[in-house]
Amino acid sequence: MTVGFIGLGIMGSPMAVHLVDAGHDVIGFDVVPASLSAFAEAGGTAAANVAETVTQAEVVITMLPDHPHVESVVFGEDGVLANAKDGLLLIDMSTIRPESSLAIAEAAKAKGVRVLDAPVSGGEAGAKNAALSIMVGGEEADFNAAKPLFDLLGKTVVHVGPHGAGQVVKAANQLVVGGTYALVAEAIVLLEASGVDARTGLDVLAGGLAASRILDLKRETMVARQFAPGFRIDLHHKDMGIALAAARQADVSLPVTGLVAQLIAAARAMGHGSLDHSALLKVTEQLSSRG
Structure with missing residues (x-):
């Protein structure tokens, strides 16, 4: 599977590397050049921007600090929705406001993009050890499609309800x-x-x-x-x-x-x-x- 991963920080970097190690083609992007270099050294593909990360991907995962960062990446001129293939699955694993997750899901639906909100618990240790707890909101069919990826990142993976429920x-x-x-x-x-x-x-x-x-x-x-x-x-x-x-x-x-x-x-x-x-x-x- 070709996965775009946006946000290669303390949590995102080890998560993206787990996907690489499992054999997925992972295209990563982060605004910190050192994070991109480390990801490339770990076997991932470093992208120059969000658009380059998204255009080739079947699934895009975002792992960002707060809702303004997620909204900028998703709604921006060169963002996820502007560059997504029809049927793309967008998984936001950031911790943001439930209302932001609902707004993203609504806007994505109009673009033919499927969305899950899937925040995590477990901290840096959980990310490094692929032992995160992942709480997922969205359509059950989309959860089932993403489950093989979630299983590479966490030990407790639960579909908790509709869009926003994960948050x-x-x-x-x-x-x-x-x-x-x-x-x-x-x-x-x-x-x-x-x-x-x-x-x-x-x-x-x-x-x-x-x-x-x-x-x-x-x-x-x-x-x-x-x-x-x-x-x-x-x-x-x-x-x-x-x-x-x-x-x-x-x-x-x-x-x-x-x-x-x-x-x-x-x-x-x-x-x-x-x-x-x-x-x-x-x-x-x-x-x-x-x-």
Whole structure:
């Protein structure tokens, strides 16, 4: 299959390489020249622009930071819809607003382009290990057509509903992840302030009802104050905005989500936006004058 892949960043690059390794002809594009060079060295084909990526492709995957980037790539003069073959399958794996996914699907339908919104969870490690959780919105037939590609990228692949549903599930994912990080951070501060070894304490928590993937993957680095980004605070800040907007759209109250969104906003305001979202620990420490 000929696949166009737009967005070769921390997540997109290993995802695109998995497709190359599986034998697909992958044409990649990114605005960062070094990312294009690395992709070419890994066996992919580097394109000069979006149009060149799309014209030869049967499937186009986008993995971009936010809805303005996706909308620019899809709707632009030299973008996806302007250059797509009839019947192209466009899979947006970015995390964006549900309403943007709906608008893209509607515009694409008029051009004979099929669309799935398929945001992912699992961070850089999940992308590198092809162990992502992929939540997919769109037509079931299009999901079935894309499933062989999804299976090369993730371990949990679920069709969750119509267009936009994937983004709603991702918003729910991000509010749970943010809330868990906030509570693990508070647990570390409490343990250390009480004279208890935090590493030992978290080992016990990870074996009981408080167990979580975050404790499994991040307790060691959080206790060691190692915050190299797997998923940046800046991006989680954007995602919490999506979650709050979705709550307003659905006319529901999510008070804990609002608080967690403010803690993430505080981390960003403190200058930690480029750090991993586990750096919420730095906010909790600051609030207790222990940072």
